Amino acid sequence: xxxxxxxxxxxxxxxxxxxxxxxxxxxxxxxxxxxxxxxxxxxxxxxxxxxxxxxxxxxxxxxxxxxxxxxxxxxxxxxxxxxxxxxxxxxxxxxxxxxxxxxxxxxxxxxxxxxxxxxxxxxxxxxxxxxxxxxxxxxxxxxxxxxxxxxxxxxxxxxxxxxxxxxxxxxxxxxxxxxxxxxxxxxxxxxxxxxxxxxxxxxxxxxxxxxxxxxxxxxxxxxxxxxxxxxxxxxxxxxxxxxxx
Numbered sequence: 001x002x003x004x005x006x007x008x009x010x011x012x013x014x015x016x017x018x019x020x021x022x023x024x025x026x027x028x029x030x031x032x033x034x035x036x037x038x039x040x041x042x043x044x045x046x047x048x049x050x051x052x053x054x055x056x057x058x059x060x061x062x063x064x065x066x067x068x069x070x071x072x073x074x075x076x077x078x079x080x081x082x083x084x085x086x087x088x089x090x091x092x093x094x095x096x097x098x099x100x101x102x103x104x105x106x107x108x109x110x111x112x113x114x115x116x117x118x119x120x121x122x123x124x125x126x127x128x129x130x131x132x133x134x135x136x137x138x139x140x141x142x143x144x145x146x147x148x149x150x151x152x153x154x155x156x157x158x159x160x161x162x163x164x165x166x167x168x169x170x171x172x173x174x175x176x177x178x179x180x181x182x183x184x185x186x187x188x189x190x191x192x193x194x195x196x197x198x199x200x201x202x203x204x205x206x207x208x209x210x211x212x213x214x215x216x217x218x219x220x221x222x223x224x225x226x227x228x229x230x231x232x233x234x235x236x237x238x239x240x241x242x243x244x245x
Contacts, residue, residue: 001225004029007080008224011063011120012090014041016189017139020213021087021220026054028221030085033076035059035120037090055080063090063116073123082127085224088117088161089139095150106153113157117164125168125177134177135224138165139216142183142239158183162235169233178232180223185239187211206241215240 008025012018014036026032026049034056036042042058049056057079061068076083091113096105117138128134143151144158162181169179188198188210202210219238222228237243 001222001227002029003085003221003224006030006085006224007033007076007083008085008087009033009035009076009083009120009124010087010089011035011116013087014038014045014058016191017184017187017213017216018087018089019045020215020217021089021139022056022217023049024214024217024221025085025087025224026056027052028225030224031055031080033057033059033072033080033083035061035063035072035076035090037062063088063120064112066119069119069123077127082131083124084128084131084133085135085137086121086124086128087137087139087220087224088120090116091139091157093141093151093154096153097150098152101153109153109157110160113154114160114164117161121164121168125172128177129172129175132176134172134175135228136165136168136177136179137220137223138162138179138181139220140165140181140183140235142185142237142242145183145235145237166233173232178223178229180228180231180234180236182216182219182223182236182238184216185211185237185242187213187216189213209240211238211240 008030010022013022013034039060046056046058061072141158143155165181
């Protein structure tokens with residue numbers, strides 16, 4: 001399985017799951033544009049890829065800002081070429097009891113987690129239509145599959161991502177473009193370690209470990225490949241046997 005000759009964008013690619021996805025795609029041969037709000041982490045991820053013989057650039061911008069998205073797309077095309085793999089990974093998550101969710105918090109969650117993928121995909125999908133080939137992989141959440149207490153706004157935003165995935169899969173099915181989503185389970189990221197004792201929780205998982213960002217990256221790389229060309233509108237859950245319905 002190779003991605004040589006493909007140009008990929010990973011939003012939120014500077015850290016955590018995004019970093020894992022970007023490095024795996026690069027290892028499979030794709031040239032990767034790391035889109036992230038944080039210039040330091042974006043540059044670090046791009047440097048890591050380049051140091052191991054890959055091709056990557058760091059692009060700083062807000063995936064929920066139309067002007068920033070347009071600028072990021074223009075720079076990516078100028079430096080790497082037309083984009084044929086898009087991973088909508090950028091997002092935020094907070095836990096707030098439902099009665100305490102403010103309208104501003106709701107709007108921010110929807111704006112980043114759902115409007116962001118809408119804006120970025122709309123900006124880049126024309127490249128895929130022109131190429132007659134493309135892959136869009138959205139990072140959703142197991143919380144959207146099962147629900148989650150104190151995360152109504154988050155689960156709703158990611159549920160919207162799942163709906164967007166299915167709608168786009170049907171709309172672009174005759175254009176050579178597939179659209180799928182990956183809902184991560186319990187993943188060991190720096191942010192997760194700030195909020196919980198990862199090792200203590202991991203022993204209760206079926207595999208007795210947390211997932212890694214690279215676990216998500218391998219799933220994304222498969223969906224981005226030629227080998228996954230007959231898969232669209234689907235869910236590839238990566239949760240180590242912790243099944244969600």
